[in-house]
Amino acid sequence: MEGRAESTVGERVELEYQLTREDMRQALKARAKASGRARRMRGFALLGVAAFVGASAASLAQGEAPDTQSLIIAGMLVVSLWVLQPWLMARQFHKIASRNGSYRATVDDAGVTVSNTGGSSRLNWTAAPHYAETLNAFVLLSGDKNVSCLTVLPKRGVQEPGGVDAFRTLLDRHIRRL
Numbered sequence: 001m002e003g004r005a006e007s008t009v010g011e012r013v014e015l016e017y018q019l020t021r022e023d024m025r026q027a028l029k030a031r032a033k034a035s036g037r038a039r040r041m042r043g044f045a046l047l048g049v050a051a052f053v054g055a056s057a058a059s060l061a062q063g064e065a066p067d068t069q070s071l072i073i074a075g076m077l078v079v080s081l082w083v084l085q086p087w088l089m090a091r092q093f094h095k096i097a098s099r100n101g102s103y104r105a106t107v108d109d110a111g112v113t114v115s116n117t118g119g120s121s122r123l124n125w126t127a128a129p130h131y132a133e134t135l136n137a138f139v140l141l142s143g144d145k146n147v148s149c150l151t152v153l154p155k156r157g158v159q160e161p162g163g164v165d166a167f168r169t170l171l172d173r174h175i176r177r178l
Helices: 021-034 036-061 068-098 163-174
Strands: 004-008 012-017 103-108 111-116 119-124 130-133 137-141 150-154
Touching: 012 150, 012 163, 021 068, 021 130, 021 137, 021 150, 036 068, 103 163, 111 150, 137 163
Parallel strands: none
Antiparallel strands: 004 012, 012 103, 103 111, 111 119, 130 137, 137 150
16 A cells, blocks of 8 residues: 555645664664663673674784684674664564554654554654654654654655655654654
């Protein structure tokens, strides 16, 4: 299903869409940038990779053969944290979200309403005080330090010319862009 939307600048934007794995991947990436916990985890992982690479570099500096086990572990850390883990998380989130079929969202001055076959939810702007814009979506983020909640609103749901700009203007009026 493609997407369609009707919008009135400054008043309301309506979207209809189905979430994709790529939507979820971009949303989780945006969430990770905003989350202190995710940044700390990535920092610790970088320290771990540096330690394993450093162990091999120390061996080379002393004229010995590099510690291949450390290099392999460092490589596995990089692949698992920067490639495999985001892909698996996006896949799992998409699997859960796709059970609900098509989504409809209404964004207005009071907040956001999202509905699907599983039900509907209404967020006022204090529940999602921040947003990130990705290539394909607007991602509304909760204000807690771990950014525990997110709402993905794909831009393709907005079909009216200028609708994405109207959507961005509405978000900028009510919440802070990250």
